[in-house]
Amino acid sequence: MPHGPAEVGVGPWEGPWPSGPASERYDPELLADGDRRNVVDRYRYWSLEAIVADLDTRRHAFHVAIENWQHDFNIGTIVRSANAFLAAEVHIVGNRRWNRRGAMVTDRYQHVRHHADVPELAAYLHERGVTLLGIDNLPGSAQLETMAVPREVCFLFGQEGPGLSEQARASCDGTFSIAQFGSTRSINASAAAAIAMHAWVRDHADLSAAQVWRG
Structure with a gap:
């Protein structure tokens, strides 16, 4: 069987899209098309701006x-x-x-x-x-x-x-x-x-x- 590296990330969001105040962190394009970026699971489907904002709350000195x-x-x-x-x-x-x-x-x-x-x-x-x-x-x-x-x-x-x-x-x-x-x-x-x-x-x-x- 041919093999290779596992595909990185996740595919399109399954089920109803996130709603409520927390949904502002998500990127509609990533929800629709999937998120193949090299980011940790916590940040799947998050927009770049939302990830940076979260990192800013805990950056080191x-x-x-x-x-x-x-x-x-x-x-x-x-x-x-x-x-x-x-x-x-x-x-x-x-x-x-x-x-x-x-x-x-x-x-x-x-x-x-x-x-x-x-x-x-x-x-x-x-x-x-x-x-x-x-x-x-x-x-x-x-x-x-x-x-x-x-x-x-x-x-x-x-x-x-x-x-x-x-x-x-x-x-x-x-x-x-x-x-x-x-x-x-x-x-x-x-x-x-x-x-x-x-x-x-x-x-x-x-x-x-x-x-x-x-x-």
């Missing part, structure tokens, strides 16, 4: 920022992880245009801001009481495995290869590194971002909440 000088392909993947861990905001620093392919449409559910440079980002964050921490294996960097991750924090990631720019290093409130044990000098930027975000989750997120998705 950490931000993620990525320097965008070389149109790094990792940016989209970092945005996707930021959505999975429910970041408050994602910040793109430098070039306004970035490769969205790796985001897999998750950028639609995130608040994405653009900043011309890192000092502008730092000013925006400091006005809101958010600490800016860069990831770079520099002398004097804190060890992520043993440091206390601030609750109000923005993780800043540089480009794959060169890492944080000199401007970024000068603008950060501090830097941290991730322990490695193999032969390579560094790990992929998107992998490092996911590790940092998960460290925040371990320290600060409510893991008993009903909204914790585990597949």
Whole structure:
């Protein structure tokens, strides 16, 4: 028998359509045609606007920022992880245009801001009481495995290869590194971002909440 991946999502809504005040969250086109989006079951048939509004009620206190000088392909993947861990905001620093392919449409559910440079980002964050921490294996960097991750924090990631720019290093409130044990000098930027975000989750997120998705 031929086989392949199971079809994602659900087909058209069966039975009478939802009614009442709660029905405003549903998208008529999705009800009629089915919902094949990569969203958790809670959000099946919900409109994009309704999903974002619900996420906004429980976003976490950490931000993620990525320097965008070389149109790094990792940016989209970092945005996707930021959505999975429910970041408050994602910040793109430098070039306004970035490769969205790796985001897999998750950028639609995130608040994405653009900043011309890192000092502008730092000013925006400091006005809101958010600490800016860069990831770079520099002398004097804190060890992520043993440091206390601030609750109000923005993780800043540089480009794959060169890492944080000199401007970024000068603008950060501090830097941290991730322990490695193999032969390579560094790990992929998107992998490092996911590790940092998960460290925040371990320290600060409510893991008993009903909204914790585990597949």
